[in-house]
Amino acid sequence: MHLSLRILVIAAGLAGLAWLVASHLRGRPRPVPIVLLALVLAYLGFAEYRAQAAEGRYGRIASEIAHRPVKVRCEGLGHSLVNIGQEWGYVEFDADGDPSDTTNLSRDACKGLARYAGGDRERLDDDLVVAVHTLAHESIHLRGWTNEALTDCYGMQFTALVARRLGATARQAQRLAQYYWVRIYPEMPEGYRTVECVDGGRLDLHKDSPVWP
Secondary structure (H helix, E strand, C coil): CCHHHHHHHHHHHHHHHHHHHHHHHHCCCCCHHHHHHHHHHHHHHHHHHHHHHHHHHHHHHHHHHHCCCCEEEECCHHHHHHHHCCCCEEEEECCCCCEEEEEEECHHHHHHHHHHHCCCCCCCCHHHHHHHHHHHHHHHHHHCCCCHHHHHHHHHCCHHHHHHHCCCCHHHHHHHHHHHHHHHHHHCCHHHCCCCCCCCCCCCCCCCCCCCC
């Protein structure tokens, strides 16, 4: 959703909420359709405000990994059906191979991140783990890497960091990263895997550490 439109949605939500409060304080009956419209506007405004706050949090995490200021955008329903397709996220690169300053994440990815940030950290499943890893993966793209195998290997080694920044304990974060390594990574398409992505291998970013990934 375009920034100006998103601000308009929040403003409309605030206006709807203010109207409802004012009507209640005055004690005057209002037509049901108008009340329903005000409720819808208030809900949409609140939902958009929460979405922007979440994107800001994800953007700070991505910036830490990318080593530069970047942004994260979560796709809206209409946009996701048209634009994302089967991808959980993507970063655009220009003709010179330089990444944009924004990664776009699918609704599924953002829903998973919200679940994890909201405290759903013990009952891991494929979608939840892939969502957290996707933010790490796309953050590596924002750092400038285009090769998917390298990006996924490096991203996997930052997945625990993403989990920590979303509120997980060290144990919970490492458990999630291990889940990706053991259950998801072996099933990834060939272009996303490499035999060099192993503990102590060439792509191990912390060869002196006993922790993997």
